[in-house]
Amino acid sequence: MKTEVAYVEDSGIDDRYEAHDSIKVGEVDLAEPGVNEVHVDVKACGICHSDWHVVSGDNEVEHYPCALGHEGAGVVKATGEAVEHVEPGDHVALTWMPACGKCEFCANGRQELCVRGAGMLQGPQMHGDYNMHLEDGTEVSQYAYLGCYADEVVVHKDSVVSVREDVDLSIVALTGCGAATGFGSATNRANIEPGDTVVQFGLGGLGASAVMAADYQGADRIVVVDPLESKRKMAHEFGATHTVDPEEETPEEFVASLTDGRMADCAIFTGSIALPEEVGEAYATIRNGGELVTVSSSPLDADRIDLPVRTGGLFNFTMGERTVKGSLYGGWAPNYAIPRMLEMYKEGDLALDKLVSQTYSLDEINQGYSDMLEGKNIRGVVEFS
Ligand SMILES: [Zn+2]
Ligand SMILES: [Zn+2]
Incomplete structure (x- = not known):
């Protein structure tokens, strides 16, 4: 499969506060969903500062090129073996903390500290290989196992949180990082x-x-x-x-x-x-x-x-x-926080929609980061058709 994705080839700029055009948008080969994986048609991804730290090198990842984006939401396209909690057509939020559900932190209701977090800045996906490759075969890492400034992604099932279908997916995306944090x-x-x-x-x-x-x-x-x-x-x-x-x-x-x-x-x-x-x-x-x-x-x-x-x-x-x-992530578990915040939003208790200042297409990603660095937005969101 092919998909368009925003990625950075390498880190390192002189001024962490200065916008530039170092985020590329291009096509990658996307692996079919394997065991425990979910193929998601991404509909929205919030513009968060953390991706910028990957670009600037303040928070270097272990493997570049790196596909950016970690505040996404979309619709399930397909599932691999051993995926039971979602099926094609389900609306989902993507979480950068793929809680395992079994470590001592998960067992104690502190999924945001799951031991899996230690691998978030590493190169490959959890199965040890890469799900994205450039045309010449170069392996592309997915930031926080997501890299969801992309039309489509294939991610681990533990990065996928099922959500209600009566909330706009641009609003859902915000609960994957900024709003919940x-x-x-x-x-x-x-x-x-x-x-x-x-x-x-x-x-x-x-x-x-x-x-x-x-x-x-x-x-x-x-x-x-x-x-x-x-x-x-x-x-x-x-x-x-x-x-x-x-x-x-x-x-x-x-x-x-x-x-x-x-x-x-x-x-x-x-x-x-x-x-x-x-x-x-x-x-x-x-x-x-x-x-x-x-x-x-x-x-x-x-x-x-x-x-x-x-x-x-x-x-x-x-x-x-x-x-x-x-x-980290506001000290609560994504699997609890995301549905709860969406319920508060639907009940009129939490104006998540006020957070979205501007939306962008994927091709406008560098403009989105420029606007973020200049403080123009509360939150910018990249939307996909
Ligand atoms: Zn974030
Ligand atoms: Zn865990």
């Missing part, structure tokens, strides 16, 4: 309670979902920190009560004046990339006993979080009983 970071990893003050760093798909979740949890004050005026204007639509331009005023000073020096109960960091000093700025907005949840990916050689001395540094991290938590 942002929402879960605020509801599962953070302990936001009614009356809390929450500071959200960055307003993309994750940040906007975290703001909606903080609002849902009953937070009193939700402060969005973003250098782009367009983002700050949009923040109120998702439930933000205040916004800060970090180029005009430090978030720390703003939160201090807002809370009479008490500071925030919780900060959530979803900036474009987590660097020590930027995460430290977020840490500086929380109170004693408060918590910081870091969601964004970091360069692979980053090895610390700054705890600014003006907040009491490492000494007051302990004495002030402060917490710093990581968050």
Whole structure:
């Protein structure tokens, strides 16, 4: 079989914030679905920053060329042997964490930490071989076992979550990564309670979902920190009560004046990339006993979080009983989170449709990433006919 796919030939650019045209769109040979595999006709794939880290080299994968895209949804075309949970015609979300269901994390309801995650950045698919090849035979890896900026993919059955059929597949796609990660970071990893003050760093798909979740949890004050005026204007639509331009005023000073020096109960960091000093700025907005949840990916050689001395540094991290938590996929299981979020959307409790700012064709993928880097979108989505 042949399919069109967006892929990057190699990693490495000088400026991680600068857009360029290094994502290629071309035809690959796609393997027939083997044992445990599902052939999916992709209908939508969200434009997430994590693919960009594969392009820039901040998060290098072990094998290039690499097919990008990990926030997809579509319709099952065919199934291989030993696939029972879906059949042709079913609507599905694709999850970048192919939970095995048997390891200690899966058994304990923490599928997002499944041992299979260790292989997500490796080359071949789970069966040890590649499902995509360029015309000259070059093996193409699939990012997070998916690579679903593609008309069609063949992926492991554990990467496929069956979903209801009355939700647009562009909305379903968002629950495969950004929306569930942002929402879960605020509801599962953070302990936001009614009356809390929450500071959200960055307003993309994750940040906007975290703001909606903080609002849902009953937070009193939700402060969005973003250098782009367009983002700050949009923040109120998702439930933000205040916004800060970090180029005009430090978030720390703003939160201090807002809370009479008490500071925030919780900060959530979803900036474009987590660097020590930027995460430290977020840490500086929380109170004693408060918590910081870091969601964004970091360069692979980053090895610390700054705890600014003006907040009491490492000494007051302990004495002030402060917490710093990581968050992967929002701390919940894709097989639980995806259907639950779609149910909330259908019930009118979660405005997932507000997250989609713009849609693109596959050929416009570089424009989509350029717009993401310039902060034009909350979420861009590539749609397939
Ligand atoms: Zn993502
Ligand atoms: Zn597992």
